[in-house]
Amino acid sequence: MSTSTSHSPSFATARQATPARTAAAAWPYCRYLYLALNIAILVFLLAPIAIVVVFALNPTPFIQFPPVGVSLRWFEKFFASRDFMHALGFSLEVAVLTTLSATLLGASAALALARGNLPGTRLIVATMLSPLMLPAILTGLALFQTYVLLDVGRPTWGLVAGHTLVTLPYVARTTLAVLHNFDTRLEEAARNLGASPLRTFFEVTLPLIKPGVLAGAIFAFIVSFDQFPVSLFLVSPGNETLPVTLFNYLKFDLDGTIGAASVVSIVLAFVVVIGLDRTVGLRSYVKL
Amino acid sequence: MSSTATTRPNGLALFILPSALLFALFFFLPIGLMALMSVLTGNPVVMPKVAFTNRHYARMIGDPYYLEVIWTTIRIGLVTTLVALLIGYPLAHWMARIKSRTGHALLLMAVLAPMLTGIVVRTFAWMTLLSDKGVVNQTLMSLGLISQPLKLMYTETGIVVGLVHIYVPFMVLTLTGVIGRIDERLEQAAENLGASPLRAFLEVTLPLSLPGILAGSLLVFALAISAYVTPILLGGFQIMTLPILIYQQISANFNVGFAAALGIVLLMISLLLVIAYNRALGLVSGQRELQ
Numbered sequence: 001m002s003t004s005t006s007h008s009p010s011f012a013t014a015r016q017a018t019p020a021r022t023a024a025a026a027w028p029y030c031r032y033l034y035l036a037l038n039i040a041i042l043v044f045l046l047a048p049i050a051i052v053v054v055f056a057l058n059p060t061p062f063i064q065f066p067p068v069g070v071s072l073r074w075f076e077k078f079f080a081s082r083d084f085m086h087a088l089g090f091s092l093e094v095a096v097l098t099t100l101s102a103t104l105l106g107a108s109a110a111l112a113l114a115r116g117n118l119p120g121t122r123l124i125v126a127t128m129l130s131p132l133m134l135p136a137i138l139t140g141l142a143l144f145q146t147y148v149l150l151d152v153g154r155p156t157w158g159l160v161a162g163h164t165l166v167t168l169p170y171v172a173r174t175t176l177a178v179l180h181n182f183d184t185r186l187e188e189a190a191r192n193l194g195a196s197p198l199r200t201f202f203e204v205t206l207p208l209i210k211p212g213v214l215a216g217a218i219f220a221f222i223v224s225f226d227q228f229p230v231s232l233f234l235v236s237p238g239n240e241t242l243p244v245t246l247f248n249y250l251k252f253d254l255d256g257t258i259g260a261a262s263v264v265s266i267v268l269a270f271v272v273v274i275g276l277d278r279t280v281g282l283r284s285y286v287k288l
Numbered sequence: 289m290s291s292t293a294t295t296r297p298n299g300l301a302l303f304i305l306p307s308a309l310l311f312a313l314f315f316f317l318p319i320g321l322m323a324l325m326s327v328l329t330g331n332p333v334v335m336p337k338v339a340f341t342n343r344h345y346a347r348m349i350g351d352p353y354y355l356e357v358i359w360t361t362i363r364i365g366l367v368t369t370l371v372a373l374l375i376g377y378p379l380a381h382w383m384a385r386i387k388s389r390t391g392h393a394l395l396l397m398a399v400l401a402p403m404l405t406g407i408v409v410r411t412f413a414w415m416t417l418l419s420d421k422g423v424v425n426q427t428l429m430s431l432g433l434i435s436q437p438l439k440l441m442y443t444e445t446g447i448v449v450g451l452v453h454i455y456v457p458f459m460v461l462t463l464t465g466v467i468g469r470i471d472e473r474l475e476q477a478a479e480n481l482g483a484s485p486l487r488a489f490l491e492v493t494l495p496l497s498l499p500g501i502l503a504g505s506l507l508v509f510a511l512a513i514s515a516y517v518t519p520i521l522l523g524g525f526q527i528m529t530l531p532i533l534i535y536q537q538i539s540a541n542f543n544v545g546f547a548a549a550l551g552i553v554l555l556m557i558s559l560l561l562v563i564a565y566n567r568a569l570g571l572v573s574g575q576r577e578l579q
Contacts, residue, residue, distance in 0.1 A: 048413035108303035116301030135514030142318035226406035
């Protein structure tokens with residue numbers, strides 16, 4: 001394709017020509033159909049989330065629709081439940097530890113890949129991103145078997161290691177994206193002006209890659225907080241993460257407490273996403 | 289890309305080591321052990337006499353039940369992928385072509401919001417919608433459209449609906465990237481030459497977005513066949529898929545060897561899909577380089 005702008009005016013004039021007019025006139029409802037279809041799809045995507053909020057506020061002990069009123073009793077029950085509170089605390093603990101390790105490891109790996117002149121970079125990147133594509137349930141199963149074989153039990157660090165594996169790719173990807181985008185001449189300039197490699201790193205490189213690292217860290221936190229398949233195999237009874245506790249509860253009960261718990265985790269995710277949007281903008285990390 | 293790639297690794301290359309160690313100890317070693325366990329008669333740590341065997345794989349191939357489970361898993365994956373594509377394409381097209389920045393940001397939010405809501409929470413949402421006394425049945429009954437509740441939950445249809453909702457954002461994001469790279473002027477040129485918008489879409493945009501369709505479909509299929517929560521909760525323990533069977537072998541039967549063999553089968557299917565996915569996305573960037 002030619003990218004010269006001199007073609008644009010001819011396109012503009014061509015749009016006024018008769019064939020285009022007739023084509024558009026023959027499809028008067030095309031545009032409306034397209035919009036209606038897309039709005040229906042958006043409803044499909046978002047309605048279930050809205051429904052969860054409705055059930056969290058509906059006071060009846062069983063799922064009832066339409067809702068009969070508004071109450072906070074399920075939120076009270078959720079926050080009063082020892083099991084749920086313990087699970088929430090444990091989930092937050094695991095998510096924080098995972099975010100720290102995934103950010104540290106992922107960002108340094110990205111730095112090595114972008115600046116270290118490593119051979120086989122493409123293969124290393126593909127390997128590092130592979131936990132995203134391979135079934136997480138297999139990561140859980142394989143780690144579970146390893147811990148059984150090595151007889152280490154089900155320690156928290158084992159769970160954090162599993163979570164780090166599935167969150168590190170996000171940090172590596174966002175950090176690599178910024179590293180590839182920024183002008184390496186800035187680093188060279190700093191070096192030429194007499195800064196040591198260490199000083200160049202802390203005063204030039206680090207501030208520039210911060211948005212990517214931060215975006216990856218926030219994503220790692222959310223993914224770890226919501227992680228289920230790896231946790232399923234690696235948690236020990238009495239020390240479960242919130243998604244596992246919710247899952248076990250759901251197998252037998254379907255009341256508003258789950259709704260309340262869901263709203264709490266949705267609110268948490270949204271707070272984090274709004275934070276993400278404020279700090280780096282959403283567009284930067286959804287490039288696939 | 290910089291042209292320094294020809295020089296030798298420098299000090300920064302050492303920063304790869306912590307991640308390399310993590311992957312070696314917690315990814316490659318465990319998967320290797322899983323492969324090993326799948327061909328052993330028992331746990332070598334607790335059992336002194338352990339021999340190599342192919343009985344776990346023979347059991348899987350010999351028993352029609354397990355082949356049926358594998359086929360159910362693949363069938364659910366295929367239907368989920370197809371529906372996700374049909375739903376995801378229009379939305380991805382809109383996202384790629386929308387002019388307003390606010391509009392784009394809102395659409396992106398709408399696609400990401402479900403992604404950021406945990407799988408368990410979203411499955412719960414579908415349970416409240418699809419159960420016998422759920423929102424869909426209550427609404428249809430109060431409107432007098434049906435007298436008996438429709439059986440939506442504990443069916444494959446229910447599982448597919450839940451899985452589509454969970455994985456359609458991945459389809460949308462993959463397709464948006466690919467459609468966004470197709471020059472909009474090609475479509476306009478076709479329309480200026482007299483093609484209807486539908487024909488311009490079918491003969492220009494759709495063929496050019498085929499690699500994206502392929503990549504998105506492979507991604508959704510890979511995710512759908514490895515799903516555990518949604519099939520078990522919306523299937524009500526009545527429909528057996530590979531991941532459910534794997535977990536059952538661990539939790540109920542403690543048959544680690546057979547679970548490992550099932551895991552290796554799932555791993556092989558996924559690996560093939562990952563390679564195909566990368567090829568498909570490679571096709572997109574290849575096209576781009578040609579332009």
